[in-house]
Amino acid sequence: MSDAANFIAAASALLGARGFTTDPEMMEPWLTDWRGRFSGSAIGIASPASTAEVAEFAKLCAHYTVPIVPQGGNSGMSGGATPDQSGASVLLSLRRMDAIRSLDPSAKEVVCEAGVILQNLHEAAEQHDLRFPLTLGGKGSATIGGLISTNAGGTQVLRHGTMRAQVLGIEAVMPDGGIYNGLTALKKDNRGFDLKQLLIGSEGTIGIVTAANLRLVGAIGERVVAWVGLDSISAARQLLLRFEKGMSDALEGFEVVPEHCLDSVLAHLPDARAPLAQKYSWNALIECVTGESDATELREAVEAELVAAMEAGLIRDAVIATNESQAEQFWLLRDSIAPAERAIGPAMQHDVSVPVDRMPRFVDYAIPAVEEAYPGVTGVAFGHLGDGNVHFHVLAPTGATPGQWELEEGKKISAFVHDLVTEFGGSISAEHGIGQLKRDELGRLGDPVALSIMRRVKAALDPHDLLNPGKLVPLAPDGTKS
Known part of the structure; x- marks a missing residue:
């Protein structure tokens, strides 16, 4: 038998019928990332039931020099759990280990x-x-x-x-x-x-x-959730500072949602309603929590902060959720932005961060900059203002061909956005990882010393490059792996 056949036989004997399969129909859903950007092939899918089985399977792969691509829920955003198209690797699913x-x-x-x-x-x-x-x-x-x-x-x-x-x-x-x-x-x-x-x-x-x-x-005893209308992201930043000073022990979340994103969600969700009567250029979603069961004091404190902010001219309008159902509706508007924008058409989605105090300046500068450099696109930024992380999306012009636009114009746009992020002292990946999507960009923009350390650590711990090859760690300038 060939080495591949020997490996398959050994893996099947180790893990059993439930733990290892080469059935194309069973494998197919797990060979493409959930965004549909990356697809690959694999020798098979291993689904061990214990750490001991993972260890024995890793030894088997090392013996046959078969690369392993670990995979959890296959819900990653950067193609980090998708094998390449060579068909030489094996998927390692951890889904059975759910105890x-x-x-x-x-x-x-x-x-x-x-x-x-x-x-x-x-x-x-x-x-x-x-x-x-x-x-x-x-x-x-x-x-x-x-x-x-x-x-x-x-x-x-x-x-x-x-x-x-x-x-x-x-x-x-x-x-x-x-x-x-x-x-x-x-x-x-x-x-x-x-x-x-x-x-x-x-x-x-x-x-x-x-x-x-x-x-x-x-556990949370009570929570107070507010939706606030503002004129600018700078005003949102000032509002955040007020809440951090006055309610630092209670402030759980502070998200920003621009008018474009809210409109997209309202069009996407037939039963959704705007929290405020009028439209505003920016909105903030604020959540404060307490471990106590009585929310009266917390609600009064949030109301006091909002009243003071309105009197200071920072906000235009605000509403506090009257119950849990309304609070969840506010959060549904925030959580539905990504699917709502996908329904509009192609877009380049960037998960970036800059120092928190620079975020308003970054957004105000980057959106017009990208729209001027690439006529017809629309730039939007939303997300976790409190930790300096926004999702910076660039929507394709009307009529753009899905797939083709991302591969051609979209790649240029991403490089443009990443250059801006780097100029502001930020990161091209705040929370979604590097995977294969951003590996080359990390190599282009990352600190040479840091990248060298990463390569040396990878080479020391995985000298045969068997664990998730082609992900995260950029190639060296000469095209080698170390």
Whole structure:
């Protein structure tokens, strides 16, 4: 038999019929990223049921020099979980590893496997009057392993930080099949490098996350959600500063939504209604929370901040949700921006960050700059103003051909936007990862010393380039991998 046939036979014997398949129909849904931008092929899909099986499978792949592409919910935004078209790699799905191993309410810690879906983790924590303080629009499909591997963000970063801040410990399988067992949470540990932080955000290129110890926080007693109309993103920034000063312990989220995005959502969702009677150039969605069950004091504090901001001329109008249903409707408007804009037509979507205090200037400069450089396009920016991360979308001109426009004009536009972000001292990837989508751009714009360190770490831990090759780590200037 050929090496490929020998590998398939060995993988089938190791994992069984449920754990390994080469069936084209079963593989097909997992060979294309959810955005439809990247498609590839693979020898097969491995679905191990335990860390031990992942380790043995990694050893098998190392023996046959078969590259591994780890995959969670396949909901990534940068093509980081999609194999290339060579057909030489194998997909490693962690979806069967979906156990919550333990949950300690007193320590506020939960140990869960990589395949646990975020929404299921939320529900498990809620049963103990706790919560996992990270959420995002794809919570129904995103897995813990994928969130760790991309250092995901979401709408609560302002108060709680990114995924990196939630991870207390990690279990991972290394390229040679060794198991790194770092699940124990220690507040003080000076035994050298913090390996869990090296693995977080590494996109499966140096290790396969199989489980994690995550921190939990107290459940929300009450929350107050407000929708605010403003004239500018600069006014939104000033409003944010007021809330950070006056309500820093309660401020959970601060999102900005421009008029164009709100109009798109209202057209996309037939039952949606605008929160305010008039249109405004910018809107802010503010959420404040308390652990207490009485929301009266919190509501009064939010009202006082909004009244003071209106008297200062910062805001034009505001409404506070009267109940949970209305609060969820406000958030639905925010969370529906991406699908609403996809329904309009082709767009180049950029997940970028700049220093928080520079964000208003960046948005006010970048939108007219890109619209002038590429006539007919429309620039919009929305998202997490409080942590300096906006989703900067450039919508194609009317009549643009989907697929063709992104490959031709769209790539030039992305390079233009990334240059602007770099000029403002920012990052071309705030929370969606690099994957294969932005790898070359990272190589073009990244700090040479930092990139050199990344290549050397990758080469040291994965000398045969078997873990997620072609993702995250840019090639060296001479075209080599190290």
